[in-house]
Amino acid sequence: xxxxxxxxxxxxxxxxxxxxxxxxxxxxxxxxxxxxxxxxxxxxxxxxxxxxxxxxxxxxxxxxxxxxxxxxxxxxxxxxxxxxxxxxxxxxxxxxxxxxxxxxxxxxxxxxxxxxxxxxxxxxxxxxxxxxxxxxxxxxxxxxxxxxxxxxxxxxxxxxxxxxxxxxxxxxxxxxxxxxxxxxxxxxxxxxxxxxxxxxxxxxxxxxxxxxxxxxxxxxxxxxxxxxxxxxxxxxxxxxxxxxx
Numbered sequence: 416x417x418x419x420x421x422x423x424x425x426x427x428x429x430x431x432x433x434x435x436x437x438x439x440x441x442x443x444x445x446x447x448x449x450x451x452x453x454x455x456x457x458x459x460x461x462x463x464x465x466x467x468x469x470x471x472x473x474x475x476x477x478x479x480x481x482x483x484x485x486x487x488x489x490x491x492x493x494x495x496x497x498x499x500x501x502x503x504x505x506x507x508x509x510x511x512x513x514x515x516x517x518x519x520x521x522x523x524x525x526x527x528x529x530x531x532x533x534x535x536x537x538x539x540x541x542x543x544x545x546x547x548x549x550x551x552x553x554x555x556x557x558x559x560x561x562x563x564x565x566x567x568x569x570x571x572x573x574x575x576x577x578x579x580x581x582x583x584x585x586x587x588x589x590x591x592x593x594x595x596x597x598x599x600x601x602x603x604x605x606x607x608x609x610x611x612x613x614x615x616x617x618x619x620x621x622x623x624x625x626x627x628x629x630x631x632x633x634x635x636x637x638x639x640x641x642x643x644x645x646x647x648x649x650x651x652x653x654x655x656x657x658x659x660x
Contacts, residue, residue: 420540421590425475426498432476433506437585441637443536446564447478449620449643450535450654454479454562455486457616457656458531461560467530470554472519472547473537477503477512484509491524493517519547527556538565538603539596545606552610555659561612564620564654568597572651585635600649607657617655619646 432440458467467488471480474492476499484490484507491513494500500514507514517523519541532551538544551561566572573594581587604614620643622628627638645654 419590420593420596421588422495422540424588424591426496428476429498429502432499432502435586436636436638438637439580439584439587439591441641442580442584443475444478445622445637445641446536446620446643447482449645450564451479451482453645453654454533455483457560457562458488461658462530465530468528469531469533470522470524470529470551471533471535472522472551473534473540474503474514475499477506477514479533479535480512480514481507481509484512491515491529493519493522495519520550522550522554524554526553527559528554529559530556531560531562533562535562535564538563538598539592542596544596544598544603545610548606548610548612552612552659555612557659559659561607561657561659562654563603563656564652565603566592566597566652567649568594568599569650572597575651583632583635584637600653611660612657613660614655614657617649617653619649620644620652620654621646621648 428440431438435441469483469488469490471492474480474494477492480490480492492503493515497516503514532555541547566576577592577594600617607614623642623644627641630638631641
Protein backbone atom coordinates (compact mmCIF):
# COMPACT_ATOMS: atom_id res chain seq x y z
CA UNK A 416 0.00 0.00 0.00
CA UNK A 417 1.30 3.46 -0.89
CA UNK A 418 2.33 5.73 1.98
CA UNK A 419 2.04 8.88 -0.15
CA UNK A 420 -0.63 11.30 0.95
CA UNK A 421 -3.61 11.79 -1.33
CA UNK A 422 -3.95 15.54 -1.97
CA UNK A 423 -5.57 15.08 -5.38
CA UNK A 424 -9.07 14.38 -4.06
CA UNK A 425 -9.55 18.09 -3.27
CA UNK A 426 -9.56 18.73 -7.04
CA UNK A 427 -12.74 16.67 -7.41
CA UNK A 428 -14.94 18.34 -4.79
CA UNK A 429 -16.34 21.30 -6.75
CA UNK A 430 -19.33 22.84 -4.95
CA UNK A 431 -19.27 19.92 -2.50
CA UNK A 432 -16.66 21.98 -0.66
CA UNK A 433 -19.61 24.03 0.60
CA UNK A 434 -22.54 21.61 0.44
CA UNK A 435 -21.47 18.02 1.15
CA UNK A 436 -22.35 16.42 4.46
CA UNK A 437 -21.41 12.90 3.37
CA UNK A 438 -17.73 13.80 3.05
CA UNK A 439 -14.87 14.75 5.41
CA UNK A 440 -14.79 18.21 3.80
CA UNK A 441 -17.76 18.93 6.08
CA UNK A 442 -15.38 18.51 9.03
CA UNK A 443 -13.08 21.12 7.46
CA UNK A 444 -16.01 23.53 7.22
CA UNK A 445 -16.82 22.98 10.89
CA UNK A 446 -13.19 23.42 11.90
CA UNK A 447 -12.95 26.69 9.98
CA UNK A 448 -16.16 28.00 11.54
CA UNK A 449 -14.62 27.29 14.95
CA UNK A 450 -11.16 28.74 14.29
CA UNK A 451 -11.90 31.81 12.16
CA UNK A 452 -13.32 33.97 15.00
CA UNK A 453 -10.25 33.16 17.10
CA UNK A 454 -7.90 34.16 14.24
CA UNK A 455 -9.76 37.44 13.78
CA UNK A 456 -9.57 38.09 17.53
CA UNK A 457 -5.80 37.51 17.57
CA UNK A 458 -5.32 39.80 14.56
CA UNK A 459 -7.31 42.56 16.25
CA UNK A 460 -5.31 42.16 19.46
CA UNK A 461 -1.92 42.21 17.70
CA UNK A 462 -2.81 44.82 15.04
CA UNK A 463 -5.61 46.88 16.61
CA UNK A 464 -7.78 48.76 14.15
CA UNK A 465 -5.54 47.86 11.24
CA UNK A 466 -6.21 46.20 7.89
CA UNK A 467 -3.64 43.43 7.56
CA UNK A 468 -1.98 41.86 4.55
CA UNK A 469 -2.60 38.13 4.97
CA UNK A 470 -1.44 35.09 3.01
CA UNK A 471 -3.57 31.96 3.29
CA UNK A 472 -1.40 29.03 2.17
CA UNK A 473 -3.26 25.95 0.87
CA UNK A 474 -6.43 27.99 1.06
CA UNK A 475 -8.63 25.36 -0.58
CA UNK A 476 -12.08 26.75 -1.31
CA UNK A 477 -11.59 29.86 0.81
CA UNK A 478 -12.95 28.77 4.19
CA UNK A 479 -10.53 31.21 5.88
CA UNK A 480 -9.62 33.64 3.09
CA UNK A 481 -13.17 34.77 2.38
CA UNK A 482 -14.11 35.51 6.02
CA UNK A 483 -10.83 37.41 6.46
CA UNK A 484 -11.65 39.55 3.42
CA UNK A 485 -15.19 40.11 4.67
CA UNK A 486 -13.66 41.42 7.91
CA UNK A 487 -11.78 44.03 5.88
CA UNK A 488 -8.33 42.48 5.50
CA UNK A 489 -6.26 42.36 2.30
CA UNK A 490 -6.01 38.65 1.52
CA UNK A 491 -4.06 36.47 -0.89
CA UNK A 492 -5.03 32.80 -1.10
CA UNK A 493 -2.74 30.29 -2.77
CA UNK A 494 -3.32 26.63 -3.52
CA UNK A 495 -1.99 23.87 -5.77
CA UNK A 496 -5.52 23.03 -6.95
CA UNK A 497 -6.93 25.33 -9.68
CA UNK A 498 -10.31 23.63 -9.23
CA UNK A 499 -10.45 24.55 -5.55
CA UNK A 500 -9.37 28.11 -6.27
CA UNK A 501 -12.23 28.51 -8.73
CA UNK A 502 -14.71 27.48 -6.03
CA UNK A 503 -13.08 29.93 -3.62
CA UNK A 504 -13.49 32.78 -6.09
CA UNK A 505 -17.18 32.01 -6.56
CA UNK A 506 -17.73 32.22 -2.80
CA UNK A 507 -15.79 35.45 -2.26
CA UNK A 508 -18.62 37.91 -1.60
CA UNK A 509 -16.16 40.82 -1.46
CA UNK A 510 -14.54 40.03 -4.81
CA UNK A 511 -11.31 41.25 -3.24
CA UNK A 512 -9.31 38.11 -2.46
CA UNK A 513 -6.40 37.50 -4.84
CA UNK A 514 -6.52 33.78 -5.50
CA UNK A 515 -3.63 32.23 -7.35
CA UNK A 516 -2.04 28.89 -8.10
CA UNK A 517 1.34 28.81 -6.32
CA UNK A 518 3.84 26.53 -4.60
CA UNK A 519 4.14 26.81 -0.82
CA UNK A 520 7.82 25.91 -1.13
CA UNK A 521 8.53 28.80 -3.51
CA UNK A 522 6.16 31.62 -2.63
CA UNK A 523 6.03 34.29 -5.36
CA UNK A 524 6.23 37.21 -2.91
CA UNK A 525 8.92 39.53 -1.64
CA UNK A 526 10.54 39.15 1.77
CA UNK A 527 8.51 40.67 4.61
CA UNK A 528 5.45 41.29 2.45
CA UNK A 529 2.72 40.01 4.81
CA UNK A 530 1.51 40.80 8.32
CA UNK A 531 0.20 37.26 8.75
CA UNK A 532 0.47 33.85 7.08
CA UNK A 533 -1.97 31.00 7.71
CA UNK A 534 -1.02 27.32 7.45
CA UNK A 535 -4.30 25.71 8.44
CA UNK A 536 -4.69 21.94 7.94
CA UNK A 537 -1.61 21.95 5.71
CA UNK A 538 1.63 21.01 7.47
CA UNK A 539 0.44 17.39 7.79
CA UNK A 540 0.08 17.24 4.00
CA UNK A 541 3.74 17.84 3.10
CA UNK A 542 6.91 15.79 3.46
CA UNK A 543 9.05 18.79 4.51
CA UNK A 544 7.03 21.04 6.83
CA UNK A 545 10.12 22.99 7.91
CA UNK A 546 10.69 24.10 4.30
CA UNK A 547 7.12 25.43 4.32
CA UNK A 548 7.80 27.25 7.59
CA UNK A 549 10.98 28.74 6.11
CA UNK A 550 9.07 30.24 3.19
CA UNK A 551 6.27 31.46 5.44
CA UNK A 552 8.80 33.15 7.71
CA UNK A 553 10.57 34.73 4.75
CA UNK A 554 7.45 36.52 3.51
CA UNK A 555 6.42 37.65 7.02
CA UNK A 556 7.30 41.13 8.21
CA UNK A 557 9.07 41.45 11.60
CA UNK A 558 6.43 40.97 14.27
CA UNK A 559 4.19 39.21 11.75
CA UNK A 560 2.03 36.28 12.78
CA UNK A 561 2.03 32.67 11.61
CA UNK A 562 -1.23 30.77 12.26
CA UNK A 563 -1.24 26.97 12.15
CA UNK A 564 -3.46 23.97 12.72
CA UNK A 565 -2.24 20.38 12.47
CA UNK A 566 -2.28 16.95 14.16
CA UNK A 567 -0.17 15.43 16.90
CA UNK A 568 1.60 12.12 16.24
CA UNK A 569 0.63 9.35 18.65
CA UNK A 570 -1.65 6.33 18.91
CA UNK A 571 -4.73 8.39 19.80
CA UNK A 572 -4.37 10.83 16.91
CA UNK A 573 -3.91 7.92 14.50
CA UNK A 574 -7.02 6.25 15.85
CA UNK A 575 -9.18 9.38 15.71
CA UNK A 576 -7.92 11.33 12.69
CA UNK A 577 -7.20 8.46 10.33
CA UNK A 578 -9.26 5.44 11.36
CA UNK A 579 -12.09 7.31 13.07
CA UNK A 580 -12.78 9.48 10.03
CA UNK A 581 -12.59 6.45 7.72
CA UNK A 582 -15.05 4.55 9.90
CA UNK A 583 -17.53 7.30 10.69
CA UNK A 584 -17.56 9.72 7.71
CA UNK A 585 -18.80 8.55 4.31
CA UNK A 586 -16.70 9.01 1.17
CA UNK A 587 -13.42 9.43 3.04
CA UNK A 588 -10.77 8.96 0.35
CA UNK A 589 -7.79 6.66 0.87
CA UNK A 590 -4.72 8.29 2.43
CA UNK A 591 -6.43 11.59 3.13
CA UNK A 592 -4.03 11.69 6.09
CA UNK A 593 -0.81 9.73 6.52
CA UNK A 594 0.43 9.09 10.03
CA UNK A 595 4.14 9.72 9.55
CA UNK A 596 3.38 13.31 8.44
CA UNK A 597 1.74 14.20 11.76
CA UNK A 598 3.79 16.60 13.89
CA UNK A 599 4.29 16.66 17.65
CA UNK A 600 3.78 20.13 19.17
CA UNK A 601 7.35 20.27 20.48
CA UNK A 602 8.67 19.39 17.02
CA UNK A 603 6.68 22.27 15.57
CA UNK A 604 7.87 24.66 18.27
CA UNK A 605 11.49 23.76 17.53
CA UNK A 606 11.03 24.02 13.76
CA UNK A 607 9.45 27.44 14.22
CA UNK A 608 12.29 28.56 16.46
CA UNK A 609 14.85 27.60 13.82
CA UNK A 610 12.96 29.82 11.37
CA UNK A 611 12.80 32.90 13.64
CA UNK A 612 9.22 32.16 14.69
CA UNK A 613 8.37 32.16 18.40
CA UNK A 614 5.21 30.21 19.24
CA UNK A 615 2.90 32.36 21.38
CA UNK A 616 -0.13 30.11 21.90
CA UNK A 617 -1.11 26.50 21.29
CA UNK A 618 -4.61 25.20 21.95
CA UNK A 619 -5.87 21.66 21.57
CA UNK A 620 -9.11 21.13 19.68
CA UNK A 621 -11.76 18.44 19.52
CA UNK A 622 -15.36 17.95 18.38
CA UNK A 623 -18.09 19.08 20.74
CA UNK A 624 -19.85 16.01 22.13
CA UNK A 625 -23.32 17.19 21.14
CA UNK A 626 -26.24 15.38 19.50
CA UNK A 627 -24.68 16.25 16.13
CA UNK A 628 -21.52 14.32 17.03
CA UNK A 629 -23.41 11.16 17.98
CA UNK A 630 -25.63 11.48 14.94
CA UNK A 631 -22.53 11.46 12.73
CA UNK A 632 -21.32 8.22 14.29
CA UNK A 633 -24.58 6.49 13.39
CA UNK A 634 -25.27 8.02 9.97
CA UNK A 635 -21.71 8.66 8.62
CA UNK A 636 -22.93 12.14 7.65
CA UNK A 637 -21.67 15.35 9.28
CA UNK A 638 -24.68 17.40 10.46
CA UNK A 639 -24.71 21.12 9.72
CA UNK A 640 -24.57 21.89 13.45
CA UNK A 641 -21.51 19.69 14.06
CA UNK A 642 -18.92 21.87 15.82
CA UNK A 643 -15.47 21.97 17.41
CA UNK A 644 -14.09 23.54 20.57
CA UNK A 645 -10.69 24.36 22.02
CA UNK A 646 -9.36 22.13 24.78
CA UNK A 647 -6.28 21.92 26.98
CA UNK A 648 -5.22 18.61 25.51
CA UNK A 649 -3.14 18.70 22.32
CA UNK A 650 -3.12 14.90 22.09
CA UNK A 651 -5.05 14.82 18.80
CA UNK A 652 -5.21 18.21 17.09
CA UNK A 653 -3.85 21.63 17.94
CA UNK A 654 -4.11 25.22 16.76
CA UNK A 655 -1.85 28.16 17.50
CA UNK A 656 0.18 31.09 16.33
CA UNK A 657 3.78 32.20 16.31
CA UNK A 658 5.39 35.61 15.93
CA UNK A 659 8.35 36.44 13.72
CA UNK A 660 11.17 37.69 15.92
